[in-house]
Amino acid sequence: xxxxxxxxxxxxxxxxxxxxxxxxxxxxxxxxxxxxxxxxxxxxxxxxxxxxxxxxxxxxxxxxxxxxxxxxxxxxxxxxxxxxxxxxxxxxxxxxxxxxxxxxxxxxxxxxxxxxxxxxxxxxxxxxxxxxxxxxxxxxxxxxxxxxxxxxxxxxxxxxx
Amino acid sequence: xxxxxxxxxxxxxxxxxxxxxxxxxxxxxxxxxxxxxxxxxxxxxxxxxxxxxxxxxxxxxxxxxxxxxxxxxxxxxxxxxxxxxxxxxxxxxxxxxxxxxxxxxxxxxxxxxxxxxxxxxxxxxxxxxxxxxxxxxxxxxxxxxxxxxxxxxxxxxxxxxxxxxxxxxxxxxxxxxxxxxx
Numbered sequence: 001x002x003x004x005x006x007x008x009x010x011x012x013x014x015x016x017x018x019x020x021x022x023x024x025x026x027x028x029x030x031x032x033x034x035x036x037x038x039x040x041x042x043x044x045x046x047x048x049x050x051x052x053x054x055x056x057x058x059x060x061x062x063x064x065x066x067x068x069x070x071x072x073x074x075x076x077x078x079x080x081x082x083x084x085x086x087x088x089x090x091x092x093x094x095x096x097x098x099x100x101x102x103x104x105x106x107x108x109x110x111x112x113x114x115x116x117x118x119x120x121x122x123x124x125x126x127x128x129x130x131x132x133x134x135x136x137x138x139x140x141x142x143x144x145x146x147x148x149x150x151x152x153x154x155x156x157x158x159x160x161x
Numbered sequence: 162x163x164x165x166x167x168x169x170x171x172x173x174x175x176x177x178x179x180x181x182x183x184x185x186x187x188x189x190x191x192x193x194x195x196x197x198x199x200x201x202x203x204x205x206x207x208x209x210x211x212x213x214x215x216x217x218x219x220x221x222x223x224x225x226x227x228x229x230x231x232x233x234x235x236x237x238x239x240x241x242x243x244x245x246x247x248x249x250x251x252x253x254x255x256x257x258x259x260x261x262x263x264x265x266x267x268x269x270x271x272x273x274x275x276x277x278x279x280x281x282x283x284x285x286x287x288x289x290x291x292x293x294x295x296x297x298x299x300x301x302x303x304x305x306x307x308x309x310x311x312x313x314x315x316x317x318x319x320x321x322x323x324x325x326x327x328x329x330x331x332x333x334x335x336x337x338x339x340x341x342x343x
Contacts, residue, residue: 068260155189158186
């Protein structure tokens with residue numbers, strides 16, 4: 001009876017270990033590959049909206065509103081997820097908005113991110129899946145000439161098959 | 162008993178694998194976002210004066226017109242019996258770092274008193290000749306003007322000068338302010 005109980009305990013302990021190791025056995029690696037860059041913008045004094053629409057793939061910035069701003073360069077961001085088992089459902093949750101800051105009180109808002117970014121994929125094989133990241137950059141009236149930066153924190157949820 | 166243990170073990174492993182297979186997890190990743198903003202600029206440079214040339218007035222009122230709507234032009238007598246020689250349209254160039262449509266407006270002020278609008282005059286005297294802002298707009302590069310980074314972005318300036326009957330001799334001057342709005 002005692003021997004039998006001991007075996008059950010060992011078995012239970014083994015189960016717990018296997019369960020705890022589950023995530024590391026079947027997981028995915030996530031990394032930021034490329035920042036989102038709105039390039040060099042010559043801004044209309046009346047303000048402007050610049051769009052990167054990366055919903056269906058890599059994209060470059062374009063003038064979204066009807067103004068006369070000019071955009072040169074720039075690209076959508078890339079988040080790379082390495083899926084190590086087929087069938088993983090990967091969903092990304094982007095912030096509603098972030099604020100790009102320059103020196104002083106100068107800033108611009110970036111929003112519309114989830115509507116212009118890849119938000120979901122199901123892995124079909126072991127390998128990398130790239131998620132392109134876009135958004136809408138709101139240039140204020142009289143926006144000061146400066147470099148503006150921010151960091152966007154994206155939550156990646158992965159459900160194993 | 163041993164068979165039972167083995168069965169239990171096998172079932173447990175299967176259950177464990179099934180449980181593992183339903184697990185998921187979440188993580189966060191930081192993505193930098195950048196933009197470089199340069200404010201749009203417009204720079205106007207006066208290149209050539211608006212010059213109605215040498216006018217010989219007569220006993221009748223005359224008008225001298227420089228029609229620069231299509232480019233540089235010279236004065237012509239459009240009414241009356243005055244005569245004109247020399248003269249040319251004015252030229253202002255626009256430098257910019259952006260392709261855009263700009264609106265152009267003009268306001269001319271005579272030099273005689275410094276406050277006489279829509280006329281040119283003899284400095285220090287009250288003698289003037291009329292030239293309206295509207296006539297300048299009508300006879301200059303049309304507004305809006307599509308300016309480009311590459312250029313050239315030229316604003317040719319003309320107008321209609323009214324020469325009075327037996328207009329007093331002298332050099333009439335004034336200042337025409339060209340305003341370009343993005």
